Amino acid sequence: MKLHRAVLRACAVMLVSTVAMTGAMTGAASAASYELNINTALTTDDPIYKGLERLRDRVAERTGGELAIRIFPGSQLGKDEDVLEQARAGANVAVVVDGGRLAVFVPEFGVLGGPYLVSGFDQVRKIVTSPMFDAWNAKLKAASGHTALSFNWWQGDRNLLTNRAVTGPADLAGVRMRTPGAPVWMETIRAMGATPTPMGWAEVYPALQQQVIDAVEAQTPAAYGARLYEVTSHLTKTAHISLITGLVTSAAWVDSLPAEMQTALKEESLAAGDYASGLTGESIVALEADMASKGMTVTEIDVTPFREATAGVYELLGYTELKQTIDAMLAE
Template sequence: MSFITRTWRAATLGMALATLAGSAFAADYTLSVNTALAQQDPLYKGLEEFKKSVEQRTGGKVSVRLFPGSQLGKDEDVLEQARAGAGVAVVVDGGRLAVFTKEFGVLGAPYLAQGYEGIRKVVTSPLFEQWTEKLRKASGHQVLSFNWWQGERHVLTNKPVATPADLGGIRMRTPGAPVWMETIRAMGATPTPMGWSEVYTALQQKVIDGVEAQHPASYGSRLYEVTSHVTKTGHINLITGIVTSAAWFDKLPAEYRQILREESTKAGDNASRATEASLADYEKQMKEQGMTIAEIDVAPFREATKPVYDKLGYTELHQEIEKILQN
């Protein structure tokens, strides 16, 4: 090997090591955010905004890494990593947090609030801040913000649905949290919990007969290929949040903690309003793919799901939330 070749290789190796060192040590803190969302989802665009803003405001001292498609594992697994103090976060619904702090489960209860502005009143209220403190003490989780609205959830099947009776005998995928399970059961279907990544294949193989989901997720997962009807029940107003490790969060300088919470809330608002603006287009695209989208009278579904609050012990909490929504 010539002297010139050896010198060139040494220089190249040195540059590579310098690059690796720079990428490894430029940030003092790294937060890895896991989400089941696809990259084209409006909420994922919000996560990209969150990443950019945090890194800019901290001068690169806090690095945010995004993992779409649940690349880091199931939400429950990432929540456990966060409990152990890892620098991870997950975009998660209240139902999965209810195992640690019961109050969060009510966010997934049927017909709790209308649209984003309605549910936003709840998750930015003093009452909600009490829940976040309770969660910290109960499980060691820190909520950065909880204003990430994914839309109202509707029923996707291969047959028309107009009333709860039409869902009799339908095995319907839903997350495994009690509030979701009881809601779907009250609507007339048989709740079947499974991971979101398994839904397409389960529908294709007829392991399940239907699924309930919001438009961006339905379209992003190409469910129009394995279902033919969307019934707009709007039974759950899906609000989610970015939840991380309290132990990891508490190690940050106070300034960085404030930046994470501020930018998470700001990006959540922007992403939620983008979701709102995108819904009509999602419907148009699903219709173009051959799906039937039905507007129905949801009154029978509202009536059928009213007992869910009593059954799960949310009666008084529901009344408190009603007062917040009326202001």
């Protein structure tokens, strides 16, 4: 088994090296001494992508072009889990990823995807710039060889996209709903009344079109970018999860950079996360209005039944004390 994992990691490094060489051959970042390839499942019009462009440009400016960043939208480098494995092997790749996918290495990260954990970006930022989060990141480096450059990439609140009206958990009985495969996401959707169905983001549109799934839960910018208003008819604003994501890469690769370059990369990653999160907040009202103009019914509901239904998820996954710690932090 260990040999098998070693072979996979070696192949991952070779794959990313090939991608980098291809980029160099086409003239991309050929003058740079160091290069970071960033993967995201999102489209180029998403606010998070705009933040990545800002990061690319500011890092190039601060390092005199010595550190080049290349962005791969639409999961061009593979699924998030695959890119995390490449980073674990020491490859020069990064991925915009939620805490649930890191929980397999450090369980505490999973709480970031918990239901109704925060309200708004200010609370998100308070958590992910805290000494508590820094301790999680140190554990991540020791456990898997990853490091989060920043984790303040807020993608908005996740809502329900269905083909029938939803007012409470009972309306989701028997509904096959796509969600990421991390336990905190799966248990949240199950507690909300639906049947969680994990699959890659790129598969969602055809799966809805072919009725492989009945519904999806997602944040508004991603739902709009994926044109889900074409294959669903109702957007119900449950805001059940605030999507907190970060830019995660290889700790060994970061450590190989000159000290001043490491500082520039981390500082600009945090600044870009703030920028992208601000764009996300600004975009949501306009995007929902546009989806409504295309025929989607956008509905505000009383989320109390969903909040009550999902309250037990923290205890189920062993996050009771951690949730209390976060609640106390946010109340300060």
